[in-house]
Amino acid sequence: MTQVNRIDGGQVDRSKEVKFTFNGKHMRGFAGDTLASALLANGQRLVGRSFKYHRPRGILTSGSEEPNALVQLRSGAHQEPNTRATVTELFDGLKATSQNHRGSLEYDLMAVTDLMSRFLGAGFYYKTFMWPKAFWEKLYEPVIRKSAGLGSLSMKDDPDSYDKGFIHCDLLVIGAGPSGLSAALAAGRSGARVILADEDFTPGGRLNAETLEVDGMSGADWAAQAIAELAAMDNVRIMTRTTIYGAYDHGIYGALERCTDHLASADGKPRQVLWRIYSKRAVLAAGSTERPIAFGNNDRPGIMLAGAVRTYVNRFGVTPGQEVAVFTNNDDGWRTASDLAGKGVNVTTIIDTRDAPAVCDVPGARHIRNAAVMDTVGRKGLKSVTLTSGQVIPADCLAVSGGWNPNVHLTCHQRGRPEWRDDLSAFVPGADLPAGMAVAGAANGSMTLAAALAEGRSVANEQIKDLGFTASRKAAPKAEDEPRDCAPMWHVGESKNRAWVDQQNDVTVKDIKQSYREGFRSVEHLKRYTTLGMATDQGKTANIPALAIMAECTGKSIPETGTTIFRPPYTPIPLGALGGRARGKDFRPYRLTPSHDWAEKNGATFVEVGNWLRAQWFARPGEQGWRDSVDREALMTRKSVGICDVTTLGKIDIQGKDAAEFLNVVYANAFGKLPVGKVRYGLMLREDGICYDDGTTARMSENHFVMTTTTANAVLVFRRMEFVRQCLCPDMDVHLISTTDGWAQFAVAGPNARNLLRKVVDEAHDISNEAFPFMACGEVTVCGGTPARLFRISFSGELAYEIAVPARFGNSMMGVLMQAGEEFDAVPYGTEALGVMRIEKGHAAGNELNGQTTALNLGLGGMVSAKKDCIGKTLSQRPEMNRDDAIRLVGFRPVDRSLKLIAGSHFINKDDEAKMANDQGWMTSVAYSPSLGHSIGLGFIKSGHERMGEIVRAVSPIHDTEMDVEIVSAHFIDPEGERLRA
Amino acid sequence: MPEFTLTSAPPLAGYDQSFDGVKLGAPVDLAIVSIALPLGGEVAAEKAIKSAYGAALPAPGKSVLSKDGLARLVRLSSDAAFVIFTHATPDAEPHVAEKLKGAAYTTDQTDVWSALEISGAKARTALERICPIDLHADAFADGDAARTSMEHLGTLIIRTGGDAFLLLSASSSAKSFLHAVETSIHNTA
């Protein structure tokens, strides 16, 4: 296909021909084209189908406000639905397909909905599809869902990468049109740090689309010159292809930079970068958007906004039609006629709603005043328009101008409300702008080029003066004030046929009137009932006309009827970009234990524990599954000795003259009298009296403690202790610092633990049972002088120690411990065996310390010291937390020992029905105890401590199963604790 | 003779790479000791620091080199600071404690952190992708220090001079942090 509509001029690079396909058809354009301009150049008017009625649609606009020309771009996993052809930069090899049709674009079977449209008006679905009841989900809804939606996702993982970043500036200028360029020049010359961002790939905004002059040169040339001057300033950063999509609190703006979307391949680089821009001040210079006028069949391919028609002609050297009519209610529409005629395009007619003389001379065009377009002909492409007078005018392109709306979107992102200006018949930014933002140019209602240039400069100067910069004295660039008279007209009342307001979502003037009739009269009801403004263009061309039509119905003025505000994002933002690098394994960082490498080499299977990766078990050849490994690790530990990396437990170094007193506040039990060289188990409550965390704290010297927390709560406990330190006890001398990552810590557990450690701990340190009894701690050296800390504490219930060395030695230490343990058949054990052994001992862990249980529930009620205050003490005494029938942590075993207990089962008394009213509690943790040879469990049950030996039912209806279980002591192994004191 | 010997293997030991416009490496034997100023003893502690290092403890968010240039004092908050210096053996804390003569509380932080040095003309451009702090020289001068978060990891960043920065982040996640910095360099190359 040749470029039938390509004409002279424009800013495309005719030396670089670009090949692309649309629905498989091969076409050509030039570098500098958008997909839309290239499609028009190739005479492709029909590009898509509308959402509800599957109406044939073309290109309406030349910018990001486009409702109709949405295509699927690229193919395979790169497929990108709902892409606006009007902002898609053409590249060699581009593939685009049209969306939302069954059958071909030209013959869409779904277009039958258009014929039934009289039954499918606003909100019809709320009134039907209710009978029979089951049919909604089985029949109606699947049909509706299938026909809804526009483009398709590929269902494949997005193959591109994305990145994010942070940038800072004194002044952010949003939009590089005339006012933005003028603002950036002023601020840049003053020395302020400026970011100038524009969504287009060529800065200049409307300057590139108009024939107006600035400082005696063409607008486009002046823009290029301004950009060159700015580019030479090292305090100015120019960001093209960058949309400022959201204005957030305190001068933070969200921006999307499209880095490789204009290239055939991203080539391993991020496709897009999501920037958070930290600005001290901002100038919004986002320009304005032209609005259409609604009339019968105003949605046909070939009917376009007048400013867009001018853009295609002036900027891209493409004419959207060969026989053009203009329909306008304002002076600006005449510029389209005049520019087109100037380029030799055949402008046949100018239909002006005003009863006023010609604005300018347009050779060859007939001026019909006080008239309007009422209907059109040409289903897949415009053929003619019919005026209210009945006169038919042949045309393949109708350029429509209903006036211009300032782009106030970002001024509304913090719920600022725009204000109506009668002289412009448009909303302009209101007084409650986001802090630090000022608005300039057309976005502020300064609609002429001269005004925009002047205001850009003056607003920027005011902004930077506030920051202490001296404004440059250079004058604003000069331009003429072009005529801007506009007589509002929102829809042509004489139209009999449907007149579209929201073209993408197929909302017509009739729908708005019906919405009014049914009582949906507030703007929000209108939007929600008719879906107006909810499409991918967010109603950029639809909202204001709709509001005006509703105002007509209510008989009130437009501002009395309401206003619509805009929410982020300004234009749709890919979720990939918002997600940045956080995908797959990079979703969150990994924390590795010091012995990770050793574990990897020794057959460990790893498990995610928060951000940590921990060894779960260490499989040996011949083992038939994880249970084999775990049973062996637990048995061998209980029989001889096992070693486990427990570095992940939080470690907090606590120093200060008031450290002991401080611990008395944060722990429920007392620490004041803990002797130096001893460790104590500590229980922490939340202020609401619920158990929060547990661990051990060792007193290394009079004013120095080392606390351990659970892995999960390390950060939270530290935060809370800082709260106590700074906010509750501000004059205690106590200092906290985390050392979690600093020490590689290993549990060495089992009857041979001491024998093993004797080989590693330097001889100078006596670790005999007498010198270093249960709950002793101290600083030692290992392997010939390496500093270490030794704690005699036990989670497994065996004779056990935890030994800590500086983390850099951790991997080596694991090897050394295993080597030293060889003669005892030492095993490394993972978190599973750790869990088995703690259940065998009845120790509470995360499943029991779940933030819902009290010390009383856990059987630790006696730990809450009566003699002192602590966090949570008072509220733990509330009556319903101390009921006689409160749940208690106890052990469970299946009556039939061959059965496997299920964590999450609920307990029901023997003869009760399994229903919530009879719920006695639940099983928290279960394990197979290799020592006992059967399944064991921990759980909470009402008055459990008084029910030893009772048989209850553990029901798990989700598994459709239940079993009888016996309530037993939670201490399944060595209940007297003889082993750990051995 | 002890039967077993331990070998030191910090997570990024030996890492040293050059990219277009950026150098990235893990400094060797960097020791870090935290200093907490006792409540009511701040003046004495600052005095002890000054006499030990020949430099006064700077304001929060700043760092200074000791008089001999061998140690960097970084003030983290009103009552806490780091001293960073080159020291191979695992006894950095007693080494500092001795110098301060009991005027402040000290805790060894060497193994808590993992360090990366990034420098070069494009270092700032790369860091822009992960660092929320404004690193423009007017806003973040030589010696300035900030604790912040990069790619979900707590990081202490110090401008050690010109286009060179020292980055400290947790040693357990050192590999993820390195990956984050390398990705930034790749993405901005």
Add this chain to the structure above:
Amino acid sequence: MIINHPHLGPRDAAEFIYLGDASLIDRPDWQDENATEKFYEYGYLRNNPAGEHQELWYHEQGDRSWLVVTRNTLTHEITKVEMARDVARARGRSK
């Protein structure tokens, strides 16, 4: 949001952890005769104003300080940032 830290200057609020009303500083005395009632009010009841709100933020990804931030809950405008420790002292929490 940006919180202008009294020692460190403006920092993104993402570096901070929010706790709630700064009345959480005013922890009652456990030996007070109405201690249970006072702890209930302290722990559970909030003014929750639509307007100026004094609230606690913790600079977790920073200097680990707790701050009392005065912020408007309708506009998010921050008018004052203080070190919580100073506020606690001023409210008589010194020993």
Add this chain to the structure above:
Amino acid sequence: MRYSAFKIFTQGLTGNKGWKPVWREPDPKPEYDIVIIGGGGHGLSTAYYLAKEYGLTNVAVLEKGWLGSGNIGRNTTIIRSNYMLPGNEPFYEFSMKLWENLEQDFNYNAMISQRSILNLVHSDAQRDAFIRRGNAMFLAGADAEYADEAQLRRELPFLDFDNARFPIKGGLYQRRGGTVRHDAVAWGYARGADSRGVDIIQNCEVTGIDIENGVCRGVQTSRGPIRAKKVAMCVAGSSGRVAAMAGMRLPIESHVLQAFVSEGLKPVLPGVITFGAGHFYVSQSDKGGLVFGGDIDGYNTYAQRGNLPVVEDVAEGGMAIMPMIGRARLLRSWGGIMDMSMDGSPFIDKTHIGGLYFNGGWCYGGFKATPASGYCYAHLLARDTPHPVATEMRLDRFKRGHIIDEKGQGNQPNLH
């Protein structure tokens, strides 16, 4: 006017000009038996059930803006009854059963779609907690199903099973969970209440609550004073502000929850999916948009807008579990103000002031509760005793120590 397919047909033939307003626009009367403050979902359903189930129609609903402008108009439309605790689960299951018959009940198609809700499981501890929860659901008469990884691979092949930072190990389904066209719920209830004689008064802001000798006698409004025998607060999100007019402090903070919708897409998601290792949940609307959200912003606010860190956090969660959505675009984000309560559970109760009632504290879970909340509130207003499924939703529960804390986070509202 009764809606039916036939009605649509005849109206279509006559140019759709015969449709009548769905509700009246009455002026306030000087006095009502019951005045409900708040014309959001819960207020409207309360009025509906007062009229329909309890025969009380001398009732006004006062709405400061447009009806349905509360969180009923700005949520992510999910219904479910997958709670765990006895104080909650029977209530939400009651709500679910009301949803299941709602459309026929009020003759309005709210597009109730029981497409299922799935909570993904990423660790053994999480699995144990979900089994506990699933069993509790059964005990309360609800449905639950535990799916293992293999089943999820078959059903949802687009989830990231093979390269996930937090592997997907299974999930808890509630097949009866799903989504509803949220605005239609407000409209259906409003229509049903209005047709039974309830006055729904829009653009009528309550500016004061009249209390004489410890008894509430009525309210002051932007449209004049209105006397009432009973005044029912029902303004979740603004509870703090309205309760302050009665001099009450509440165990509630106001927080913003952001929600998001993508551009319309052809169907990709069968039901609601919730990520268990990050903040992300998503469903797909009948119009094709992915409707998704995550955590609250986390600071007290009454501004109906949020900030960027949470937007990114949510998108990160989405990309982590289903990287196919990378090329879908976020179309719109918005924020709703939540009554975040001290234990994450709501209140339907009398206050200490005679004739003044309170309904609030719904956190971010109020939408699914709309029918039961209105039903139970109506019951309380009509009978002065709590409905059997709402006996624990009392304001004094913290004083007694009876906490309904599903997440085990304690008395810090922003953690629930």
